[in-house]
Amino acid sequence: MTDVDRVQGTITRLDAHFNGLGGGALVDVATDYLTRLQHALDHCTYGERVERALTRAVADVAACAGWSAHDCGDYARAAQLRNQALQAALLARDPIAVTRAWSDLAAQAEHAGRPAEAARINRAALSERHVRAQPLIASLLHARLADCLAQTGDPKGMGRQLAAAEGTYDRADIVGAASWLAFLTPAELSGLAALAHQSAGLYARAEEQAARTLDLLDVRFARNRAYYTVLLAELQLAQGDLDRAAATVADVQVAGVASSRIAARIERVTAAAHAPEGHRDDAR
Incomplete structure (x- = not known):
């Protein structure tokens, strides 16, 4: 041992x-x-x-x-x-490890364009009895389920799940939490809400939440800061504010952060924000 x-x-x-x-x-x-x-x-x-x-x-x-x-x-x-x-x-x-694995597979299904499947996995994980005694994990599952519901055209369900995520998080004991859950802070909850609202097409609200995430985010989460700064630029771009998107993406702090996904998103936003006037509608 x-x-x-x-x-x-x-x-x-x-x-x-x-x-x-x-x-x-x-x-x-x-x-x-x-x-x-x-x-x-x-x-x-x-x-x-x-x-x-x-x-x-x-x-x-x-x-x-x-x-x-x-x-x-x-x-x-x-x-x-x-x-x-x-x-x-x-x-x-180990039921907690199983729940974590299912949650990760749900995130994988969502990324692959199968949000309904991801929603079913998250719901199944939330129905497990042991999750009731793990409010931090339950909060994460609710927040991820919210994004799935947004993608499947259920904004009311999304709202209920985001409210459940916040309420459950308030009951969680952060001290002594598993290291893989260290990222789940109030800043991250706001970021997950921003992703859900982005999926629902509510870009202005998503932008507010992404900005709040960056205000709250701890300095030790450099990778996540880069991730949510790019998200903020993407949301500004989606609303047609190309100048602000260009300024935001130029401010992404990538020193020491190695993520090809984030790098690819930076390139896409930068290219779209600086597209010639005649191509700007396509860039949005």
Whole structure:
């Protein structure tokens, strides 16, 4: 168990590095560490308690690696890693790890253009009894479900889920939360609300929430600051405010952040904001 404690310390650092650096700086490190843990499971001697703890660690690292691959735009690799995370979570018989894996697979389905499927996964996760005792996780599930409902044309459902996310978050005990949930702050809740309103086509409201996110965001979340600054520029662009979008995207702080997804979005917004006058309608 001393070895397992050391592994958990590494997982905490991996999660923190993702928030600070982005997936491009982490994906190979995380997948290499995942291989090492799987080798330990296959070649070391241990009792049932250690086996379950190591398998849970595999689930945690695979989930982190999955988000890192996603951040790099390698969605096939992300899907493989997320399936590994779910398998390990099931083998570890850890309901929280299983819920995390399902939530990540829901995010993957949403990104692939299947918001109804993502909504079903999130609803199923929320219906699990143990989630009622995990308000921080429940808050995240509600916020992600809100975005799914916005994409499926249910703005009222979106509003209810965002309200549930805030109400549930207010009951959460942030102290001692798992390291993978460290990103879920009031700033992030506002950012998730901005994404949901963007999906609903409510760009002005989404812009307000994205700006609030940036005001609240902690300095340690450099990757997320870049992400939401680009989102703010995209929302300004969607409203036809090309000058403000150009100024916002030029202000994105990318030093030390390695995320090909964010870099690609910066390029798209920059190109659209500086498009010739005759092409500006298309750029929007």
